[in-house]
Amino acid sequence: MSTALGTPTLEDTYAQAVPDLVVPWAAAPVRDPQVVVLDEELAAELGLDPETLRTSGLLVGRVPEGVRTVAQAYSGHQFGMFQPRLGDGRAVLLGEIVAPDGTRHDLHLKGSGRTPFARGGDGKAALGPMLREYAMGAAMHALGVPTSRGLAVSTTGEKVDRDGGALPGAILARVASSHLRVGTFQYAAAHEEPTPVRALADHAIARHYPHAADADEPYLELYRCVVDAQASLVAQWLLVGFVHGVMNTDNTTISGETIDYGPCAFIDGYDPTTVFSSIDHAGRYAFGHQPMIARWNLARLGECLLPLIDADSDTAIEKATTVVQSFTQSYDGYFADGMAAKIGLAEPDYQLIADLLALLGTEKTDWTTFFRALSQGTARDLFLDREAFDSWAARRDALTDPAAVAAMDRVNPVYIPRNHLVDEALTAAEAGDLAPFHELLDVVRRPFDERPGLERWTEPGTGPFVTYCGT
Structure with a gap:
């Protein structure tokens, strides 16, 4: 209709x-x-x-x-x-x-x-x-x-x-692009026979991955596509310092889009254990856990698709396992490629990236500020242990590509939604003053363009920050 x-x-x-x-x-x-x-x-x-x-x-x-x-x-x-x-x-x-x-x-x-x-x-x-x-x-x-x-x-x-x-x-x-979720497939699998799961999978293919319909194994190809899309998405989350906060399977999309922003936030100082959500007491959805959780969620999708992947259950499990295991390699590749672009390399150097993350983690350096400062030659000033940074920077400088260096400001934002300023804007809006919220929108819609008068949007908050689901 x-x-x-x-x-x-x-x-x-x-x-x-x-x-x-x-x-x-x-x-x-x-x-x-x-x-x-x-x-x-x-x-x-x-x-x-x-x-x-x-x-x-x-x-x-x-x-x-x-x-x-x-x-x-x-x-x-x-x-x-x-x-x-x-x-x-x-x-x-x-x-x-x-x-x-x-x-x-x-x-x-x-x-x-x-x-x-x-x-x-x-x-x-x-x-x-x-x-x-x-x-x-x-x-x-x-x-x-x-x-x-x-x-x-x-x-x-x-x-x-x-x-x-x-x-x-x-x-x-x-x-x-749709609201199809891993949880949608879980509902179909839990409440119906495989036929509705098949109808749902056919719709997902037509909606998001039409090329899969022509594959020798269309439902396995659908699964591959979703795994790859989520690997790319979660890598992009980490590259910009984003914490979703509630990565339940019902918040994991088939399309590979971010959805259901509840207790989400952006990290300031780099720390993989960062948790913002008031209800995530065990740190299940911590910043650095997000790739592992995404893979776990995708394994649940694979379970729903098993009857469609192969009539023989053992064969279906083997095929699905191979696909979900590919998540790690795909994620690592997307993240490494993104990090290479952020630090001015044409190709990733995995050890250089790992050493940088260790250095940033030791000093809890502000994630967003560091990468922008790196392109401007001022990153050294962010570190207490400047000798450690100098050692890393000398290795990085030997590997940089001029074109990649020139492009760094196009992948490293100046501004992100700083958590304390977001809360400030929302509190004002609830009291009837929308001016701070419109300023917030103006800032985040042009994250890569440094502008005078917005200096406070580059400054991290102080103290621990907690977010709530808002329901």
């Missing part, structure tokens, strides 16, 4: 392909919606008119007659514990938009009220967490990291009760 919006249409190929994995559901009525922030550039990419978006009510779930909105079902391992029934507890999928360039995107609401998958919450969202996801998506997009993106945040005219008291309610309208 597709229904005209006066711009592109909303389609529902996912709901048609796997009807057992969705529940028809509408967003809760909103009393007084007000668009707080709208990404007009993204709207243009989608072929949508910003002024129509501001007034039509689409951004809070008011869809034209005939459009079928749904809540999506999925399972997931949450902190290693399997939950067979999760799903969109406070979200609805409005449909899919085919942009003028032919690409297909989900339009999805978050904070739009309770659904049948709600697990005790009120289904609503507060303004601060929705603005956080909007800003983080904008930052990651500007950094070149695959991500879902916030199209808009709208207040609802209601208050929601949270630990901090009554807060302004809000809805995030976000865009992603």
